[in-house]
Amino acid sequence: MSARPPVIRVEDLNVWFDLPGGGELHAVQGVTFELRAGARMGLVGESGCGKTTTILAMMGLLPATASVSGKVLLDGEDILVGGEETISPHRWSDISMVFQGAMNAFNPVRTIGAQIAEPMVLHGMATGKSARSRVAELLELVGIAGDRANRYPHEFSGGMRQRAAIAMALACSPKVLLADEPTTALDVMVQAQILELLVSLSTTLGQELGLTVILVTHDLPVVAQVCDRAAVMYAGEIVEMGGMSEIYHDPRHPYSRMLFAATPDLLGDDEVLSIPGAPPRLDREIVGCPFRPRCDSAFEPCSTVRPGRREPVAGHEARCHLNDPSLTELPS
Amino acid sequence: MSQAAEAAAAKVSAADGSLLEVDDLISHYPVPRGLLGAMMRRPRLTVKAVDGVTFSVAAGEMVALVGESGCGKTTTAQTVIRMVANQGGSIRFDGAEIGELSPGQLRPLRREIQIIYQDPYESLDPRFTVRDTIEEPIRVHSLVPRKEDREAKVYEAMERAGLTPPELFIDRYPHELSGGQRQRVAIAAALVLEPKLLIADEPVSMLDVSVRAGILALLDGLRREGMGVLMITHDLSTAAHFADRIAVMYLGRIVEEGPARDVVRNPQHPYTKALISVVPRRDPDQRAFPQILTGETPNPVRVPPGCRFHPRCPVAEERCKETDPELRALDGVAVGHRAACILLGPPSGP
Numbered sequence: 001m002s003a004r005p006p007v008i009r010v011e012d013l014n015v016w017f018d019l020p021g022g023g024e025l026h027a028v029q030g031v032t033f034e035l036r037a038g039a040r041m042g043l044v045g046e047s048g049c050g051k052t053t054t055i056l057a058m059m060g061l062l063p064a065t066a067s068v069s070g071k072v073l074l075d076g077e078d079i080l081v082g083g084e085e086t087i088s089p090h091r092w093s094d095i096s097m098v099f100q101g102a103m104n105a106f107n108p109v110r111t112i113g114a115q116i117a118e119p120m121v122l123h124g125m126a127t128g129k130s131a132r133s134r135v136a137e138l139l140e141l142v143g144i145a146g147d148r149a150n151r152y153p154h155e156f157s158g159g160m161r162q163r164a165a166i167a168m169a170l171a172c173s174p175k176v177l178l179a180d181e182p183t184t185a186l187d188v189m190v191q192a193q194i195l196e197l198l199v200s201l202s203t204t205l206g207q208e209l210g211l212t213v214i215l216v217t218h219d220l221p222v223v224a225q226v227c228d229r230a231a232v233m234y235a236g237e238i239v240e241m242g243g244m245s246e247i248y249h250d251p252r253h254p255y256s257r258m259l260f261a262a263t264p265d266l267l268g269d270d271e272v273l274s275i276p277g278a279p280p281r282l283d284r285e286i287v288g289c290p291f292r293p294r295c296d297s298a299f300e301p302c303s304t305v306r307p308g309r310r311e312p313v314a315g316h317e318a319r320c321h322l323n324d325p326s327l328t329e330l331p332s
Numbered sequence: 333m334s335q336a337a338e339a340a341a342a343k344v345s346a347a348d349g350s351l352l353e354v355d356d357l358i359s360h361y362p363v364p365r366g367l368l369g370a371m372m373r374r375p376r377l378t379v380k381a382v383d384g385v386t387f388s389v390a391a392g393e394m395v396a397l398v399g400e401s402g403c404g405k406t407t408t409a410q411t412v413i414r415m416v417a418n419q420g421g422s423i424r425f426d427g428a429e430i431g432e433l434s435p436g437q438l439r440p441l442r443r444e445i446q447i448i449y450q451d452p453y454e455s456l457d458p459r460f461t462v463r464d465t466i467e468e469p470i471r472v473h474s475l476v477p478r479k480e481d482r483e484a485k486v487y488e489a490m491e492r493a494g495l496t497p498p499e500l501f502i503d504r505y506p507h508e509l510s511g512g513q514r515q516r517v518a519i520a521a522a523l524v525l526e527p528k529l530l531i532a533d534e535p536v537s538m539l540d541v542s543v544r545a546g547i548l549a550l551l552d553g554l555r556r557e558g559m560g561v562l563m564i565t566h567d568l569s570t571a572a573h574f575a576d577r578i579a580v581m582y583l584g585r586i587v588e589e590g591p592a593r594d595v596v597r598n599p600q601h602p603y604t605k606a607l608i609s610v611v612p613r614r615d616p617d618q619r620a621f622p623q624i625l626t627g628e629t630p631n632p633v634r635v636p637p638g639c640r641f642h643p644r645c646p647v648a649e650e651r652c653k654e655t656d657p658e659l660r661a662l663d664g665v666a667v668g669h670r671a672a673c674i675l676l677g678p679p680s681g682p
Contacts, residue, residue, distance in 0.1 A: 046540040157628050187400035187566065187629075192610035192622045218541060221569070221612035225619055244616040262545050264573040265614040266596055272573055274545035278510055 006034035008176050013070035025283040027053045029236035037210030042223030045233035051216045055178040060087035092119045096174040100181045102165035106153035113149025116168045138167040159190035180216045220263050232256045235290035242316030252318035254297045350388040351560040357385040358420035359411045380632045381407040383584035394561040396571035399581035405564045409531050446522035450534035452514030456506040463502045466521045493520035512543035529560040548574045572596040580604045583640045590669030600671040602645050
């Protein structure tokens with residue numbers, strides 16, 4: 001770990017959604033993490049685990065039915081504290097996002113260049129000629145010839161539109177880039193191009209601007225390929241977080257281990273095992289460990305006591321009673 | 333699964349006793365010219381979606397057709413079930429040519445070849461209960477006249493598809509089921525007709541990682557019981573684990589084909605090599621050194637002359653622009669492992 005202060009720190013983030021029939025759904029539960037400049041972290045988990053809600057909350061983009069508590073500290077300053085008023089000066093200019101399916105969300109009747117310029121114009125960073133030259137620069141940065149700016153979305157392939165969406169997110173030179181499933185609909189060759197782009201942006205821009213990347217995906221191998229850290233989410237919580245290599249070789253939560261075992265590896269020989277059962281409903285109170293009904297290592301305290309965050313190894317934390325020596329070393 | 337893969341490695345190309353034999357299949361779509369195009373006498377263009385595809389599936393074998401979007405893998409499957417007409421080549425099923433049968437003659441065959449689709453959210457009728465969905469094929473084919481017998485068939489299919497106990501699911505609607513359960517309903521509706529060949533078009537790509545293995549294990553079990561399975565997928569890791577054989581498609585052609593383990597561990601064709609190099613690995617310490625091809629798969633309207641891969645091929649030579657390579661056996665690879673590249677040896681003798 002370097003001594004650089006974290007560029008972004010999320011502290012005890014909670015999100016509840018009001019349900020139409022009354023009641024609340026606790027989608028994000030006490031999410032806490034921090035990243036220093038230039039880091040690449042994967043936020044992984046299955047659908048409904050709260051990974052997208054977490055980053056939308058960081059951007060202040062949740063719908064009105066959501067209530068949020070906790071802090072999002074950008075260079076030490078809490079941007080959530082004043083709601084839209086304190087978030088909007090930072091959105092796009094300090095923290096920006098590539099939305100899931102962004103490559104299919106371009107307006108078909110406006111040129112790519114005009115759409116990339118939009119955040120710059122809105123934030124008063126550039127207009128007219130200077131905006132146009134910045135657009136060309138951004139396109140070159142993501143590997144598209146700058147003179148393609150006056151093309152329309154349909155003239156771009158899927159991979160090029162995804163590059164353009166990344167260029168748009170970088171338009172105001174953010175410090176933190178949140179990428180939600182940026183390669184999910186893409187072919188594996190194009191995926192490799194986009195992942196290489198994300199890595200090169202964070203290494204080159206990381207030196208200039210300290211670009212920090214949070215990659216949200218359900219695809220563990222993609223995180224393994226790109227990120228140095230990972231946070232595994234389950235039922236709204238980060239259940240394990242640490243170095244990617246440590247999580248793979250020494251998982252401290254059974255869910256992470258079982259998720260890896262459910263993922264076929266190209267050259268692996270081990271049997272691919274599904275995880276029985278389904279995640280719990282988040283509109284009811286959960287007693288004990290949320291993963292207990294699906295866990296292959298559950299023991300006595302798991303059904304009654306909700307596991308808290310523990311750090312069995314420096315920089316590697318998990319929410320699992322197996323990491324509590326006072327519970328596991330009880331005489332039988 | 334690895335045992336399956338080893339069994340596959342031992343298995344010789346099942347030219348004899350194959351359930352499905354596809355030979356030099358061609359399936360082209362016309363590109364609409366529009367009124368203006370017709371008036372201006374623009375040339376008629378065709379999408380060469382399937383352009384000379386040859387492969388076979390034996391009973392008790394799972395073959396994975398792998399490739400990027402637009403390579404023609406789904407059109408190949410649709411042509412095999414005659415949803416799309418072929419312009420050339422032959423499709424033999426159970427020893428008989430089916431490429432030229434009329435719709436009426438095809439009817440009994442439709443029972444023997446079943447297909448399941450990628451998206452179990454789209455492929456099930458939201459107004460049908462699980463019972464209705466699984467019973468419908470039996471009724472359409474007027475197979476079982478008595479209601480009680482039909483019900484028994486539905487229960488049996490549900491049990492085979494892992495929807496147990498059936499009573500728990502039979503009266504549910506799709507919205508009351510998870511994604512994995514929906515895909516199992518789709519599989520049960522295929523199994524109820526006792527097909528000999530099951531085509532699975534991206535059967536798990538819409539599902540969560542934790543339930544994928546269960547669906548794939550189900551397909552693997554059906555294969556063990558003697559069903560032929562043709563799996564269409566873009567996921568090489570899944571194909572490597574579950575299929576006996578892998579056929580890699582590029583622009584309407586199979587460019588490499590062979591025992592699954594051998595194709596991923598010892599790829600021969602430059603396209604397969606590149607494709608395998610970009611597959612992210614589970615172990616972060618085994619990060620791939622991707623050999624990234626520039627650009628994307630070209631438009632199948634304008635298939636390059638010679639080897640269709642030559643414009644993107646890192647090792648292409650001048651002669652690759654002229655010769656359209658055929659799939660052929662190679663030195664130093666497992667039996668039944670073939671690739672279509674003139675730069676690969678041997679060509680010692682015909």
